[in-house]
Amino acid sequence: MFAKAFRVKSNTAIKGSDRRKLRADVTAAFPALGTDQISELIPGKEELNVVKLYVHKGDSVTVYTSGGNPILFELEKNLYPTDLMLPGVVVPPTGLPQVQQGDLCAIALVGNRAPVAIGVAAMSTAQMLASGLKGKGVSVLHTYQDHLWRSGDKSSPPAIAPLDPTDSCEEKVHLGLQGNLKSLTLDGEEENGQVPLREASEDTSSRAPSQDSLDGKPLQEQMDDLLLRCFLHALKSRVKKADLPLLTSTLLGSHMFSCCPEGQQLDIKKSSYKKLSKFLQHMQQEQIVQVKELSKGVESIVAVDWRHPRKGSTLEGSEVRKIITDYAKRNRLVDADNRNLVKLDPILCDCILEKNEQHLVTKLPWDCLLTRCLKNMQPAYQVTFPGQEPILKKGKLCPIDITLALKTYNKKVTVVRNLETYGLDPCSVAAILQQRCQASTIVSPAPGAKDSLQVQVQGNQIHHLGQLLLEEYRLPGKYIQGLEKAPKPGKK
Numbered sequence: 370m371f372a373k374a375f376r377v378k379s380n381t382a383i384k385g386s387d388r389r390k391l392r393a394d395v396t397a398a399f400p401a402l403g404t405d406q407i408s409e410l411i412p413g414k415e416e417l418n419v420v421k422l423y424v425h426k427g428d429s430v431t432v433y434t435s436g437g438n439p440i441l442f443e444l445e446k447n448l449y450p451t452d453l454m455l456p457g458v459v460v461p462p463t464g465l466p467q468v469q470q471g472d473l474c475a476i477a478l479v480g481n482r483a484p485v486a487i488g489v490a491a492m493s494t495a496q497m498l499a500s501g502l503k504g505k506g507v508s509v510l511h512t513y514q515d516h517l518w519r520s521g522d523k524s525s526p527p528a529i530a531p532l533d534p535t536d537s538c539e540e541k542v543h544l545g546l547q548g549n550l551k552s553l554t555l556d557g558e559e560e561n562g563q564v565p566l567r568e569a570s571e572d573t574s575s576r577a578p579s580q581d582s583l584d585g586k587p588l589q590e591q592m593d594d595l596l597l598r599c600f601l602h603a604l605k606s607r608v609k610k611a612d613l614p615l616l617t618s619t620l621l622g623s624h625m626f627s628c629c630p631e632g633q634q635l636d637i638k639k640s641s642y643k644k645l646s647k648f649l650q651h652m653q654q655e656q657i658v659q660v661k662e663l664s665k666g667v668e669s670i671v672a673v674d675w676r677h678p679r680k681g682s683t684l685e686g687s688e689v690r691k692i693i694t695d696y697a698k699r700n701r702l703v704d705a706d707n708r709n710l711v712k713l714d715p716i717l718c719d720c721i722l723e724k725n726e727q728h729l730v731t732k733l734p735w736d737c738l739l740t741r742c743l744k745n746m747q748p749a750y751q752v753t754f755p756g757q758e759p760i761l762k763k764g765k766l767c768p769i770d771i772t773l774a775l776k777t778y779n780k781k782v783t784v785v786r787n788l789e790t791y792g793l794d795p796c797s798v799a800a801i802l803q804q805r806c807q808a809s810t811i812v813s814p815a816p817g818a819k820d821s822l823q824v825q826v827q828g829n830q831i832h833h834l835g836q837l838l839l840e841e842y843r844l845p846g847k848y849i850q851g852l853e854k855a856p857k858p859g860k861k
Contacts, residue, residue: 771851
């Protein structure tokens with residue numbers, strides 16, 4: 370339905386009475402939702418708009434948005450959820466859930482219960498089984514990455530671990546439409562708005578460990594660690610300066626949840642903070658973010674300290690390798706069948722994969738993983754001079770560069786650059802070379818290098834330069850480039 374661009378007719382803020390009516394309509398349409406879930410879906414004080422639009426086929430659709438993100442749409446007087454983060458039910462190996470033709474269904478991928486599409490069953494469960502699980506099973510209305518999804522903040526569905534096989538006999542329903550919202554695990558491509566059915570199975574051999582046993586830590590301590598981890602990862606990889614001020618509820622629902630590692634679920638009530646507001650108060654005390662109540666009862670993040678030590682601190686290559694190795698082992702990402710391979714969770718995917726690799730690359734060898742991590746990090750170097758504090762600079766450490774050039778009448782000159790990087794004054798070096806070589810010297814701006822000078826000495830003076838840099842200044846030879854061009858002994 371939203372596979373192509375749509376035309377917006379109107380976009381207006383919803384009134385208080387209409388908000389209450391919408392809440393009642395959602396309660397009636399989805400009886401399995403609790404009061405807290407209804408309040409989370411339709412907040413009492415946050416921005417809520419009703420958008421009238423026409424899809425490419427000409428149908429008139431009403432969309433309800435919260436904080437600019439679509440949460441529900443109404444078609445032919447029926448409400449449909451558009452929040453692709455609402456968990457559905459993965460089909461257990463024992464069989465399909467019971468659905469009737471026309472029932473609202475959530476579609477999930479094998480290995481992740483987070484729905485990636487919303488549709489209506491094109492046939493009942495009995496008809497699906499009678500057809501041998503072939504043919505058109507679900508008419509798709511809304512999918513991940515369609516134009517309705519693009520109208521929001523473009524957040525990705527979270528990674529939600531499959532249900533335990535022991536729970537397969539118990540149908541866990543989160544939404545319903547004249548009954549229950551069924552979740553079908555499907556694979557295959559969408560074809561003309563229809564999804565071909567395939568037999569689904571659940572692979573439980575690689576399921577992540579339950580949270581109450583991870584690292585042997587108490588559940589509350591685990592949840593505190595997970596909360597901080599998702600918060601920092603969301604700020605680093607998803608929140609931009611242009612997004613500020615950002616509703617705290619949007620930070621949690623659209624960014625932090627989607628940063629949760631596969632096999633784990635973020636639940637603030639199980640943390641020591643109990644509430645997001647208390648956690649953000651702590652983050653404000655740590656001077657990471659600044660939170661303000663821009664309207665009564667509604668808090669927003671208005672500033673982020675992007676230079677906070679959580680990023681920008683320096684690490685040596687050996688430290689990076691240890692961090693990556695410990696992370697992979699702690700989260701049980703080492704492939705059980707091939708110990709040389711590491712499975713990529715959402716965090717590693719965000720760090721090292723290109724966009725076109727996100728859905729193709731699931732494992733990498735250790736050496737490739739470490740190489741990619743190092744390549745994506747900002748290079749830096751530190752120079753220490755006697756009696757001074759170390760100087761840390763971004764970028765690669767360039768060696769002192771010595772070259773020969775030809776000037777007028779085929780006369781050779783020696784040019785040396787990057788002296789300042791190693792604490793050497795180009796003017797002092799030029800004065801010493803002029804005296805030792807008995808040759809004229811020139812100090813001038815280095816081409817293509819901002820605030821950097823080069824020294825030019827008449828003739829091939831690389832031998833004298835080598836003695837000065839290696840013996841007197843005691844610079845390691847690996848940081849000097851061009852010494853091999855010195856004149857050979859006995860050659861004029």
